[in-house]
Amino acid sequence: GENVEQHPSTLSVQEGDSAVIKCTYSDSASNYFPWYKQELGKRPQLIIDIRSNVGEKKDQRIAVTLNKTAKHFSLHITETQPEDSAVYFCAASGNYGGSQGNLIFGKGTKLSVKP
Amino acid sequence: GAGVSQTPSNKVTEKGKYVELRCDPISGHTALYWYRQSLGQGPEFLIYFQGTGAADDSGLPNDRFFAVRPEGSVSTLKIQRTERGDSAVYLCASSPLARGTQYFGPGTRLTVL
Numbered sequence: 001g002e003n004v005e006q007h008p009s010t011l012s013v014q015e016g017d018s019a020v021i022k023c024t025y026s027d028s029a030s031n032y033f034p035w036y037k038q039e040l041g042k043r044p045q046l047i048i049d050i051r052s053n054v055g056e057k058k059d060q061r062i063a064v065t066l067n068k069t070a071k072h073f074s075l076h077i078t079e080t081q082p083e084d085s086a087v088y089f090c091a092a093s094g095n096y097g098g099s100q101g102n103l104i105f106g107k108g109t110k111l112s113v114k115p
Numbered sequence: 116g117a118g119v120s121q122t123p124s125n126k127v128t129e130k131g132k133y134v135e136l137r138c139d140p141i142s143g144h145t146a147l148y149w150y151r152q153s154l155g156q157g158p159e160f161l162i163y164f165q166g167t168g169a170a171d172d173s174g175l176p177n178d179r180f181f182a183v184r185p186e187g188s189v190s191t192l193k194i195q196r197t198e199r200g201d202s203a204v205y206l207c208a209s210s211p212l213a214r215g216t217q218y219f220g221p222g223t224r225l226t227v228l
Contacts, residue, residue: 006157032214043119043206043219044158089157093214101214102148102171105157 002027004092006106014114019080021109023090024072030094033066033073034103039086047088048075080113087111117141119209119220127226128197136192136223140209147190148217149182150206158206164190165213197227 003026013019023033034049050057050064050073057064061080066073077084087110091103120139128134140147145166150158160174164184172182179197184190194201204224208217 004157034216036219043221046216046218049216091157101146101210101217102160102163102174103150103158103217104160107157108155 002030002092002094002104004090004104004106006090006109008109009107010110010112012112012114013080015080015082017080019075019077019084019111019113021075021088021090021111022072023074023092023106024070025092025104026071027092027094028068028071030071030092030104032093032101033064034091035064035075036089036091037086038089038108044089077111080111082113082115085111085113119207119218121205121207121220121223123223124221125224125226127228129228130197130199132197132227134194134197134225136194136205136225138190138192138207138209138220140188140190140207141211141218142188144209144211144218145187146210146213146215146217147184148208148210149190149192150208152204152206152222154203161192161205170213194225197225199227201225202227 006023031052036044038044063076087108090106147164149161152158163171167187179195182192204222206222207220
């Protein structure tokens with residue numbers, strides 16, 4: 001089945017710097033890649049997603065890039081702010097086996113933005 | 116509009132007891148997913164409903180776990196003979212269609228003593 005690896009597990013940056021989180025996936029049939037932000041004790045919230053027919057997507061300070069050949073995708077946050085501090089999860093889903101869009105998640109990256 | 120809601124927010128039970136966890140999806144969303152999140156991990160898929168039927172239950176860990184969605188809206192996850200290893204946050208997500216964007220509820224934190 002699909003396996004998603006996420007790195008780094010923790011990331012500390014100064015306010016205003018950029019942060020990059022990387023994920024790799026194993027199944028070439030995966031075609032949807034969302035990113036979720038989860039604050040302590042809160043629900044995962046979708047921040048951006050990308051489908052396999054697109055190589056890059058941007059929304060204000062957040063961007064996601066996808067390399068289908070290498071089977072990896074990355075989250076880029078520019079001009080980080082203290083409120084960006086949270087755990088970020090990447091995920092993948094696709095039309096493999098009996099899958100109906102269930103997400104396979106990475107283990108998460110704890111981002112700390114220091115003022 | 117209202118998001119996905121889950122009740123209770125916290126549930127403490129004793130080993131061997133039966134528990135029910137409820138999920139109210141976003142109105143009109145036909146797809147509903149249950150996930151389980153252990154401390155320090157990403158959510159793990161349990162079961163998927165499309166309408167009233169369980170279209171994919173391949174993530175359920177064993178036959179102590181069961182879920183229903185009788186009217187195609189509210190879903191209940193049922194756990195029999197709870198074990199300490201069942202302790203986790205149980206998350207529900209809904210989507211307007213299969214393979215669409217999933218919106219998560221706040222989760223139910225289950226603690227089995």
